[in-house]
Amino acid sequence: MQALLDNLDRLWAGFLTTLAMSVAAAVIATILGTILAAFRVSPLPPLRALGATYVQLVRNTPLTAVFFIVIFGLPAVDVTFQNFFIAAIVALSVYTAAFVCEVVRSGINSVSTGQAEAARAIGLTFGQSLRDVVLPQAFRSVVPPLGNLWIALVKNSAIAGGGFAVADIAQLAPSLARDNPAQVLAIFGGIALAYMVITVPSGIAVGVIERRTAILR
Amino acid sequence: MSASVLFDDLGPRGRRNVRIGSGVGGLFVLGLIVLGLQRMAANGQLEADRWAIVFDPRTGVPQSLGRALIVTLQAAGAAMLFATLLGAILAFGRLSDHAALRVPVSVVVEFFRAIPLVILILFLFLGARPVLGLDLPRFWTLVLGLVLYNMAVLCEIIRAGILSIDRGQSEAAYALGMRKSQVLVSILLPQAVRRMLPALVSQLVVLLKDTSLGFIIAYPELLQQARNIINFFGSQYSLQLYVAAAGIYIIVNFLLSTIAHQLEKRVNRSGRIAAGATVIAGANEDQTLAAVARDNG
Numbered sequence: 001m002q003a004l005l006d007n008l009d010r011l012w013a014g015f016l017t018t019l020a021m022s023v024a025a026a027v028i029a030t031i032l033g034t035i036l037a038a039f040r041v042s043p044l045p046p047l048r049a050l051g052a053t054y055v056q057l058v059r060n061t062p063l064t065a066v067f068f069i070v071i072f073g074l075p076a077v078d079v080t081f082q083n084f085f086i087a088a089i090v091a092l093s094v095y096t097a098a099f100v101c102e103v104v105r106s107g108i109n110s111v112s113t114g115q116a117e118a119a120r121a122i123g124l125t126f127g128q129s130l131r132d133v134v135l136p137q138a139f140r141s142v143v144p145p146l147g148n149l150w151i152a153l154v155k156n157s158a159i160a161g162g163g164f165a166v167a168d169i170a171q172l173a174p175s176l177a178r179d180n181p182a183q184v185l186a187i188f189g190g191i192a193l194a195y196m197v198i199t200v201p202s203g204i205a206v207g208v209i210e211r212r213t214a215i216l217r
Numbered sequence: 218m219s220a221s222v223l224f225d226d227l228g229p230r231g232r233r234n235v236r237i238g239s240g241v242g243g244l245f246v247l248g249l250i251v252l253g254l255q256r257m258a259a260n261g262q263l264e265a266d267r268w269a270i271v272f273d274p275r276t277g278v279p280q281s282l283g284r285a286l287i288v289t290l291q292a293a294g295a296a297m298l299f300a301t302l303l304g305a306i307l308a309f310g311r312l313s314d315h316a317a318l319r320v321p322v323s324v325v326v327e328f329f330r331a332i333p334l335v336i337l338i339l340f341l342f343l344g345a346r347p348v349l350g351l352d353l354p355r356f357w358t359l360v361l362g363l364v365l366y367n368m369a370v371l372c373e374i375i376r377a378g379i380l381s382i383d384r385g386q387s388e389a390a391y392a393l394g395m396r397k398s399q400v401l402v403s404i405l406l407p408q409a410v411r412r413m414l415p416a417l418v419s420q421l422v423v424l425l426k427d428t429s430l431g432f433i434i435a436y437p438e439l440l441q442q443a444r445n446i447i448n449f450f451g452s453q454y455s456l457q458l459y460v461a462a463a464g465i466y467i468i469v470n471f472l473l474s475t476i477a478h479q480l481e482k483r484v485n486r487s488g489r490i491a492a493g494a495t496v497i498a499g500a501n502e503d504q505t506l507a508a509v510a511r512d513n514g
Contacts, residue, residue: 043227043235046242050249060422060470062429064440065463072447073456077256158333163433170335177343184344192332199331 003180004190007172014161014169015194021085021168022154022198025092029153030146032093033100038130040105051101058098063156067091067164088160096153103149107142108134140213147206151199158195169194262456270454271461278446278458285442286465292356292438293425296363300424301417303364304371309401311376329369334427338362342434355436359428367424374420378413379405411484418477422470429466439465 004011039051058066070091071084081087111134119129161170169191176187227235257263270276310322329337341362345353353361382405390400410417432441443462447455 044238044242046239046246050242050246056471057467060426060467060474061463062426062440062466064429064432065459065466068440068443068459069456069463072452073459076262076453076456077260079256155333158335159430162333162335162339162430170333170339173336173339174343177339181347184340185348188336188340188344191336195333195336196331203331 003176003183003187007176010172011169011190011194014167014172015197017085017166018154018157018161018168018170018195019198021089021092021160021166022150022157024089025096025157026150026153028089028093029096029100029149032097034104036097036101037104037108040101041108043126055098055101058095059102061095063091063095063159064163066095067159070094071164084160084164084166088157088164088166092153092157092160095156096149099149099152100146103142103145104138107138107145110141111137143213144206144210147202147209151202151206154198154202155195267454268457270450271457276450278450281442281446282439282461282465285437285439285462286469288436288442289425289428289431289438290469292359292363292431292436293428296360296367296424296428297421299360299364300367300371303368305375307368307372308375308379311372312379312401314397326369326372329365330373334362334366335430335433337366338430338433355431355434358434359431359436359438362430363424363427366427367420370420370423371417374413374416375409378409378416381412382408414477414481414484418474418481422473425470425473426466 036051036054039047040055042048067088070081071087074080081090115137116129116134119133124132157168158170160166161168162173165171173188173191177184180187254263261267270278271282272279274280307322307326310318311326313319313322338359341353341358342355345351345358379401386404386408387400390404395404428438429440431438432444435441437445439462440459443458447458
């Protein structure tokens with residue numbers, strides 16, 4: 001316990017790093033994933049193929065491999081990032097975007113065809129019917145799975161600290177445990193708790209939003 | 218195309234627009250590919266000998282990647298087996314009528330779902346000896362971590378599957394005088410398995426991907442092996458070897474998904490689910506989708 005209390009400032013800094021990394025990746029992944037979903041449902045075959053290929057490739061690649069490619073592979077083609085923190089955000093965004101894409105796409109498919117038919121019948125264009133009719137309804141039905149993706153993203157961000165020298169919560173675990181072998185249980189308990197401070201309230205919030213936004217069809 | 222929410226069958230003008238759009242879109246995609254290749258060529262990443270190392274048996278690289286694949290599959294296979302068994306047992310516990318069983322099982326499941334797998338593996342790696350008094354080899358450290366996390370996730374998938382079965386099924390079974398365990402095992406579970414197969418398989422794909430976390434404890438799975446090879450041959454091969462390792466993961470996962478899809482088709486053909494089940498199955502799909510989304514990666 002003492003080891004944790006002595007290092008509360010590091011734990012707090014790590015907590016903020018994890019949070020910042022996750023929020024940044026969540027924002028980028030949501031935008032990128034939504035664009036990819038739009039590609040996947042568009043009438044243009046090349047864009048559909050692009051979206052489908054991206055999702056198939058990234059979803060079947062371990063996040064760890066994405067990290068390795070972004071951090072050690074991309075510099076070989078002169079794509080470098082200022083530091084591991086930014087590289088981690090890139091890796092997490094690229095990975096999570098594929099899942100966001102699938103969630104948004106299944107959300108779009110869950111909107112009843114009558115809605116879109118009505119939108120077309122009153123003369124809205126493809127872009128308008130997507131933006132004003134289909135997507136607002138789709139987003140409502142994707143709120144719970146998107147919330148769950150956020151929780152998964154927070155947990156996934158631990159790879160950045162566990163393996164790639166980003167000073168987040170996870171990185172504290174090995175260094176504190178090596179310095180204080182007698183307090184390993186307390187240290188890991190505290191670190192697990194720090195993650196649960198984010199994931200458990202998020203899970204509850206997802207449940208609340210789910211009930212609030214639920215619509216009867 | 219008429220099945221899409223977004224657009225009807227197109228008229229002549231629409232078809233022309235789509236053709237033009239496809240041309241532009243195709244050029245855009247082509248442009249991306251060309252840009253990427255140019256970038257690689259400018260850095261000499263396309264030279265044959267850079268890639269030959271991955272395929273040439275004389276370097277020993279294909280062999281060691283093959284060994285790493287086997288080692289990866291061993292860890293994944295063991296973890297899949299134990300996680301599925303324990304997940305089923307935990308699901309039964311969570312569905313129990315006795316609070317004394319249900320509550321502790323729920324706490325265990327929620328705990329393991331809430332913490333990152335990396336933390337779990339690191340704890341087993343650094344804490345097994347001082348805390349648990351165990352001398353875990355790397356293989357079992359990784360497998361145990363994967364099992365603890367995935368049993369909790371699989372428990373939720375199995376539970377959602379069982380809960381999705383029409384109540385009439387269990388009521389009819391009770392009316393016939395079956396006991397609770399009989400109802401669960403011979404009535405609910407066989408029907409539930411059919412419904413949760415897609416979610417189950419995507420979670421097993423996730424598990425297979427997560428074996429890559431073995432690199433954190435230097436377990437010689439594919440990525441760790443790729444790293445060892447790069448350390449030996451030099452960092453000019455970084456891109457090639459990491460891409461090769463990722464490629465092997467993609468192929469194996471793709472095969473697993475394909476097999477599962479075939480299995481799903483066969484299962485659905487052999488047993489017709491009672492009328493009205495499709496409506497419930499639809500609702501259940503959202504639930505399991507949510508469960509999968511929460512725990513992916």
